[in-house]
Amino acid sequence: GENVEQHPSTLSVQEGDSAVIKCTYSDSASNYFPWYKQELGKRPQLIIDIRSNVGEKKDQRIAVTLNKTAKHFSLHITETQPEDSAVYFCAASIMNSGYSTLTFGKGTMLLVSP
């Protein structure tokens, strides 16, 4: 099955700095890569996603890049703010009998200090 590795496990930055979180996946058949933000005790919130036919996608301060050859994808957050502090999960999705299942990375705890 799919295996998703995520690094780093924790990331501390100063407000205004950029943050980068990296993930690798094992199954070349995976074709959908979402990123979720989860605050303590809350549901995961989709913040951005990318499909395998696209190399990069940007939404305001958030961007995701995908390298299919190397099987890795990254989340970039620019001009970080304290409210960006949360746990971020990457995931990879593969079609299976008509539906897709997500395999999550272990998560990155991002702490943005004012």
Added chain:
Amino acid sequence: GAVVSQHPSWVICKSGTSVKIECRSLDFQATTMFWYRQFPKQSLMLMATSNEGSKATYEQGVEKDKFLINHASLTLSTLTVTSAHPEDSSFYICSANNRAEITDTQYFGPGTRLTVL
């Protein structure tokens, strides 16, 4: 749109009892619903996938007789933890695909925190 609810939001039960958790898609019909378990400071682990009207598909290592899933309609799936034990204490989260969307996007419920005494 694409709102998923769960009930209850938290539950405390005695060891040996059974607990039922409901997952509902409020404003869409769900093709598929997923059940995850998340232990403190850990990632989401997929437990099972269910499609309306058919048996759930369980992930390796998840006991189907202990975690009963019933997907009764396109808007409701239930997870019953039978004979719960303290090690079953966890955050259980469901998600759903929107039948009307040609996409893999999963919409997550708010989660149910289960504590077994």
